[in-house]
Amino acid sequence: MPINDIINFNTWWETGTVNDTPDYKRPLFYELTKYLDERQIIVIYGLRRTGKTTIIYQLIDYLLKNNIKKYNILYFSFDYSNIELRDIIEDYEKYILKKPIKMENSKIYIFLDEIQKLPDWENKIKIYYDMYKNIKFIISGSASINVEKKSNESLAGRMYDFILKTLTFKEYLTLRNINYDINNIKIYASTLGDLFNDYLSKGGFPEIVYEEDAGKIKRYISSIVERISLIDIPEEFHIKNIELLKNILNIIRDQPGFILNYDSLSKDFQVSKETLINYFYYLEYSLIISLVLNFRGSFTSASRKMKKVYFYNSSFLYNYKNVLDYSYYGKLIENFVMQELGARYYFRDKSYEIDFILKNGIIIPVEVKYRNNVNTKNFVKVLKKLNLNYGVIISKDEFMDDIIDNIKIKILPVWYLPLIDVKTLK
Structure with a gap:
């Protein structure tokens, strides 16, 4: 995937802000903010159309407003491409950070949406989690059996999982x-x-x-x-x-x-x-x-x-x-x-x-x-x-x-x- 397509996902690299996020925030949003500084991966799963992508953009907006550097936030949705995680991260390092992630002194926040569409996603993320101490993964998925079960099997001790239900x-x-x-x-x-x-x-x-x-x-x-x-x-x-x-x-x-x-x-x-x-x-x-x-x-x-x-x-x-x-x-x-x-x-x-x-x-x-x-x-x-x-x-x-x-x-x-x-x- 050309780097321009990745850039299109991350408009805040240019503008410094997230556009059109709803003012209303679900209770889970406030719960998730408590874990953004933790080392563990945040896993958000639930039915389709419950607002997982919206809550991700709200979290990105929250980070930007709390002075996290805009280039230190990467978002990608596997709903639109079957590109490998390795290729995404390598292009991000080469064209955006302009250095290896391990050379960055502050935390890198990587948001991966519809993760269940990436084959063997849990083991691929595990490799990066173990190699890079300064990466904070926030991932979401719609297929419960894929996301919840596989994350518990392969990422035990490395993640906190949360379910986003429909509106009460x-x-x-x-x-x-x-x-x-x-x-x-x-x-x-x-x-x-x-x-x-x-x-x-x-x-x-x-x-x-x-x-x-x-x-x-x-x-x-x-x-x-x-x-x-x-x-x-x-x-x-x-x-x-x-x-x-x-x-x-x-x-x-x-x-x-x-x-x-x-x-x-x-x-x-x-x-x-x-x-x-x-x-x-x-x-x-x-x-x-x-x-x-x-x-x-x-x-x-x-x-x-x-x-x-x-x-x-x-x-x-x-x-x-x-x-x-x-x-x-x-x-x-x-x-x-x-x-x-x-x-x-x-x-x-x-x-x-x-x-x-x-x-x-x-x-x-x-x-x-x-x-x-x-x-x-x-x-x-x-x-x-x-x-x-x-x-x-x-x-x-x-x-x-x-x-x-x-x-x-x-x-x-x-x-x-x-x-x-x-x-x-x-």
């Missing part, structure tokens, strides 16, 4: 300039409920926060799922059965939260059980789906069987059907609660089920009932069976605190859940 509902409200008083939240119930529905449809993806056209929103969300499942995964794992991936995704869309039975699906799809296990693995680690384990009395004994399957982001469901019927919307809300809580467990035996079980120093059972005037009778029965004296129900709009048979029940609206700290649920 709080962040969405901030960007929409919506003010509310958390201590008098019921006053804002109608407004926040409507905005929450809009937030669900957009999935917290920053680029479409202000988009109002439902068709454009649907196409945007669909393009993310299709890109990852039909291009990224096949390229990364060299799989050819694209139809099987499509069929798996359609089942999850039709039945979010279904219990995974590899034997049954193997017969339905006429493929081996091992193949199915691999495909679900690819989808989970590419941040398309989330698997939730069956809690069997303790977290260490959670069953590896009877896993529930959800989408990693609820917008993948919201934009599936043109019209959301009430029962399907209830499953969509259940998917969102799993996503919001980061839930990894649920409870089910022959007679009883609880949607999610959280571990927060203590066990917190969470049931999703997307309606008002919630009946707590069955929930209380299950809590008694598990010897628990507390539970949370996620409703449509209802607030309530009650004590039934010495069991404390808290009922909260789904739109209120993302506005509070989950740790305060008990």
Whole structure:
């Protein structure tokens, strides 16, 4: 690649500034600034279109404003070229620094975007990390299984990894300039409920926060799922059965939260059980789906069987059907609660089920009932069976605190859940 193309990535070499970075900064930005002086590599990974490149440019802007020399900052995106890292660094030394990096007395910051597209990237970066003590690598990648897994395997002890998720509902409200008083939240119930529905449809993806056209929103969300499942995964794992991936995704869309039975699906799809296990693995680690384990009395004994399957982001469901019927919307809300809580467990035996079980120093059972005037009778029965004296129900709009048979029940609206700290649920 000609040096001019590398120069085009690094406009601050000429201007001394970064153009058009958003004023709003994600919470992760402030967390990352704490590690810029550390020796370790910063690894940022997450879904496509969550704003990883934006946060990189904001970090570069931060460095420039803190008097880091403009020529000591190098950015490159492998989304646009398959050039080797060695060639990038050699051209940078020759044409920009005009000396070897090891001869530079101050730190060199090297930002590498979409790193998963560079073959054997983890070992190539490891070589430079070990050879040059004054290089600070900040790398990002969209394919979770490639970036997170490989960095942990080859760069253990040499890196800090961070996941950039989609916008939270709080962040969405901030960007929409919506003010509310958390201590008098019921006053804002109608407004926040409507905005929450809009937030669900957009999935917290920053680029479409202000988009109002439902068709454009649907196409945007669909393009993310299709890109990852039909291009990224096949390229990364060299799989050819694209139809099987499509069929798996359609089942999850039709039945979010279904219990995974590899034997049954193997017969339905006429493929081996091992193949199915691999495909679900690819989808989970590419941040398309989330698997939730069956809690069997303790977290260490959670069953590896009877896993529930959800989408990693609820917008993948919201934009599936043109019209959301009430029962399907209830499953969509259940998917969102799993996503919001980061839930990894649920409870089910022959007679009883609880949607999610959280571990927060203590066990917190969470049931999703997307309606008002919630009946707590069955929930209380299950809590008694598990010897628990507390539970949370996620409703449509209802607030309530009650004590039934010495069991404390808290009922909260789904739109209120993302506005509070989950740790305060008990």
